[in-house]
Amino acid sequence: MRILPGIKVVSCCWMMAALLLGTSPSWAQKPESGSPEQVIQRFHETLLEAMREGGRLGYRGRLELLTPAVDRSHDLDFIARTSLGSHWTKLDPEQQRIFTDTFRQLSISSYAGWFKSHEGERFEFVERQPMPREQVLVRSQLVQAKGETVRFDYVLRQAKDGWRIINILADGVSDLALKRVEYRAVLERDGFPALIDMLKKKIVQSEQN
Secondary structure, three states, X not given: OOOOOOOOHHHHHHHHHHOOOOOOHHHHHOOOXXXXXXXXXXXXXXXXXXXXXXXXXXXHHHHXXXXXXXXXXXXXXXXXXXXXXXXXXXXXXXXXXXXXXHHHHHHHHHHHHHOOOOOOOEEEEEEEEEEHHHEEEXXXXXXXXXXXXXXXXXXXXXXXXXXXXXXXXXXXXXXXHHHHHHHHHHHHHHOHHHHHHHHHHHHHHHHHO
């Protein structure tokens, strides 16, 4: 797994994905069943499997492996709606469905495209903190093979079927905030078809990584 040096806004989305690279002895304490920590731990385990078996599985195999794991750990519908803000209610039901479906495909394909090899990275749990609106912050850090660390924070909320990730921050930079800026700019400037076209191009790029 290649980790880009430094924290740059333009690469932050991929670096946010890069935190989910391994587990550390911290998780050996067996987090409470159904807890935010356990949601992340289980996702880590699937990502590790995809990375270790990346070459054998290929992109399609990793996509098949990761799809249920992403669906279980992320509230993708909530993230999709939130990324558009007030523009969401301006879309008709069919547009909302198309955007949500395409956003989900992009989210999963991004993981499958980037988590394809393992180079000794590990993930360490730092702490859990309460947040406003009954959300939870799970703080962690990525330890790379040479010892460099990058701070990552997960924001989770309680959905109807359990705790789900709704945002990831890399050294304080919010993935959701980046999506809001990019998606809304395209929607306002070029319209809905252009936004969907942009997401589909990103999906194709994930397949080619």
